[in-house]
Amino acid sequence: MVILKNLQLINFKKFSYLKLEFSEGINFIIGENGSGKTSIIEAISYLSIPRSFRGVKDEFLIKFNEVGWTIKAEISNLTEHNIQITYKKDGFKVIYLDGKKIKTFLKLFEIFSVLTFHSNNYNLIDQSPEVKRKFFDWFFSILNYEYFISLYKYKKILVQKNKALKLKSDISIWNKQLKQYSDYILKIRKNYIAQLNSIIIEQNDKINIDYRNSLNDKNFDDFIELEMKRGFSIIGPHRDNYEFYFDGKNAKFFASEGEKRRIFLNLVIAMVKLTQKIKKLKPVIAFDDPFNVLDEKNFKNFLEEIKNLNAQIIISSTSLKIENNNYNIILIN
Template identity: 30%
Template sequence: MIVKSLVLKNYRNHTNTRLVFSDRFNIIYGDNGQGKTNILEAIYLCASGRSHRTAKDSELIKFGCDSFSINANVFNIGSLEKDIEIKYYENQKNKLKINEIPIKKIGALMGNLYAVLFSPEDLFIVKQGPTERRRFVDITLSQIRPSYFYNLQQLTKILKQRNTLLKNINSNPKLMDTVDIWNIRLAEVAASIITARRTFSKMLSNLAESQHNFLTEKSEKISFDYKCSFQITEDDDKNKIQNLYIKSLEKTLSRDIILGYTTMGPHRDDYDIMVNGKSLKLFGSQGQQRSAVLSLKIAEIELIKRETEQYPVLLLDDVMSELDNNRQKYLMESIKEVQTFVTCTSTEHFENLLSGESNFFKIVGGN
């Protein structure tokens, strides 16, 4: 996929920024706080429907203004060009258009642009808690499978309703009769999410393993394993998982009522990232953790390509300076067919790494 051009109006510190991109490398450089990451964030928003830095769209509006807009012209192989438009007015929902046609659901945005973002914060995937790992998987899966995104939205809704029910049962014991209905609804959506996560993790793990073999000259074997919050086996199909989940919800019901929330389910899943069979979070050195994230990110690009037959665009936010020479070269080798956007404070770093056509954009104060 290729983002041909981008227009930002009153988006963060960009009043009216128009950029025409190279199909290969786009180096967005400038001093700190000038608006480089804001450009990557806008591209990412077009692909995933959310900013990687905030859940509040109102923060994206330029200070003192009441709306922002993003227009991205995207080209993907085997299909027509697409104009993605996102407009947001304070206190209203996003208004989305694809080729001038309004779309109602944010899920319909998915699949028009695939993007992989790689920033220093991605180290959190390894270092921090399960939320970061779920987020990593959920965002990628949502891009390549809109149905997964809808299921996640459903999951959040149903969990909210079930949790309200749990909180009210003590004061209104009659509500107990409705728990089964909520368990069934929850388990149906959960089983779809769980099977998707299980398949995704296996694919990602295999791809990351071959990347990592190459990067570490076979001295390290990486794995990325899905850990469902209740016991399932590899052969369990969706129906079986649904039933297993209902059983575990029944088992934990009394605890859930005391706590007032659902303690088991996809919102509690995790992923084990291991190197040579040992937890990377607990035993990996900083360098090993960085290498693992690099392998996972390259695997993510490959996975999107396999699933969608399109390479995603790659957004590298401040990562080049964090990688040593070998890893920089390795990354560059791996993304030969990927349109890449790089932010940096100085271009010195790149001149000997870049091959092919590159556009340079100097950003000063949102211009």
């Protein structure tokens, strides 16, 4: 079981200095809107994949009038580890593990995972293909470092291809490089969605996720003429989609709001179980203000189910919606 024991923030967002202590079970971070609760969840998430889950650039995480920020954490994963991530305004970012500088976050990936859920996720079923792709890309990147790297390289090549398309230049060289990474991306997506579905069906046999591959056994070069006309890339993993089905029907159009919440909560449980299976560790689970969207009764039942998985849970909220003497309460002024 992976445990976040404590967290320190220095010049991060609104905090000059903040230190928080967490317990093994369920932790509530309570504070008013604007108190910095989401920034804390953001920092916790950063320890797993060093980038903001909201897509905020590192430079905008610096407290006003400061030159950089630092996140420090003590974690327990069979053994104790100390993590420090420091960013300076000049773009220089350094990651330390147990006092030693590391070149990539691969070492962090191996010892620590955080599954973070926030406002864009809670109504995932109704979101655009782009939002759903980002959600699953984030999750699959946590599970698989090679997927993260392949996706990063694919996107860099895609930028070059789109530049070439605007200039009406030959794109075959870029298509060849895109295929090198897209084959792996599609393989992992199909594999992980199949595994998620296998777990979900054991929980609720009415729920299914359909992964829609835009290439659909075709090649990038099959679309050269059309892409030249349009001036941008129209096919590839960056155009794929995921659809959720409930009782055989597309949940986006036919499921009730309650059923959509049930689908999402079943997905979260499946994600925790799949993380445990693939990474051989139990992730920290963080929720940012879930009660804005998820009702208290169902979320309480969901927490009990997650608790049975022996995972540490961290929840931010404006008030303690669920009474329980066993919860660790952290008040943010």
